[in-house]
Amino acid sequence: MAEVLVRRPEGRGAGRRGSGYRVGPSYVLTAAHVVRTAEGERPQVHVRFEADRPDEWTAPARVMLASEKADVALLELTGPVPPGIHAAGTEPPAYGAVSDTDELLPCSALGFPRFKLREDRMRRLDDGSPSQYRDSCHATGMISVLSNRREGTLELAVTPPESDPEPDRSPWAGMSGAAVWHDGTLIGLVSAHHRSDGLGRLAAVRVDRWYELLPKAELTLLHRYAGLPESPPEPAALSPGTAGPGSLAHLPDDLPLRELDGLVSALTALPTVSDRTTLALALGSIDPVIAAMSPRSPALRPDVFGILRTCLRYRGTLDQLMEAIRLMEGDSAGVARMNEEAVELSRRHRGGDDDR
Incomplete structure (x- = not known):
């Protein structure tokens, strides 16, 4: 990773900073608006690596490409690079695409x-x-x-x-x-x-x-210097099994508790789950058998383990519970974490495979 530090010529106006990623010995990708200045101005750009660490180093850079339409810029380091830095971690990354599906x-x-x-x-x-x-x-x-x-x-x-x-x-x-x-x-x-x-x-x-969004000449630059295909x-x-959880109905009903640990931790951190009243409301909105059979431990975490184990015995009810919680919580970082844990759990057991 890199810090991109931009100053306008002759100190005109405030500077700007952004982030970037080194894609070759002398090349860094960043967003175009980070290095954008007034028409006719040439920004003074420096790129800093490992700030305030023993191996910190900074180099001036020039803007090789800056597409406002695609908001991507390619910088070339023009100053000296410390000895040994050229060989370390400068291979172009693998680039991926995302399909327009419900994931x-x-x-x-x-x-x-x-x-x-x-x-x-x-x-x-x-x-x-x-x-x-x-x-x-x-x-x-x-x-x-x-x-x-x-x-x-x-x-x-x-x-x-x-x-x-x-x-x-x-x-x-x-x-x-x-x-x-x-x-x-x-x-x-x-x-x-x-x-x-x-x-x-x-x-x-x-x-x-x-x-x-980019003309062929700019794509050629990114191919040559940033490793873009x-x-x-x-x-x-992309690797198979990276989609969202979709349905968790394929999970086996005898999952050991350690397999549910990540999802339980994410769930117990949510206000909807940690409050007994809203948890009861979520349970009451799905199959009645879950609300009726779920344990009522004085401690929340064992209770949630028991609820999930009960859901696994009644196929489809775990999906209902997750959807009810998403509906009540709305968009939040906690829901994102819950979804991420569900993705990982689904991945480990996709197609009936058990990685235990």
């Missing part, structure tokens, strides 16, 4: 958003105030594939920051350009935080749309 896909992105701004009390400025730095954020969550279809982006449901104190600045500012990963493939770059979507939603440009990757190139 939930686990995803992750690593960048430097504004809400990660910290004070370094060990370092002081000339006026005595603490120095500041921006730490990294490893955002994990789920992609709702059918969201944002008109915009043509991916919607990432991630854990939100706790507050939004600056009305004129998003707490996610600086995350743009971060690579979005699914199942080991780079499928997009973080592009925007739409405030109307809430603090737990990010939009990302899709790799597969670059082939529609010459033709769009097929969605089938």
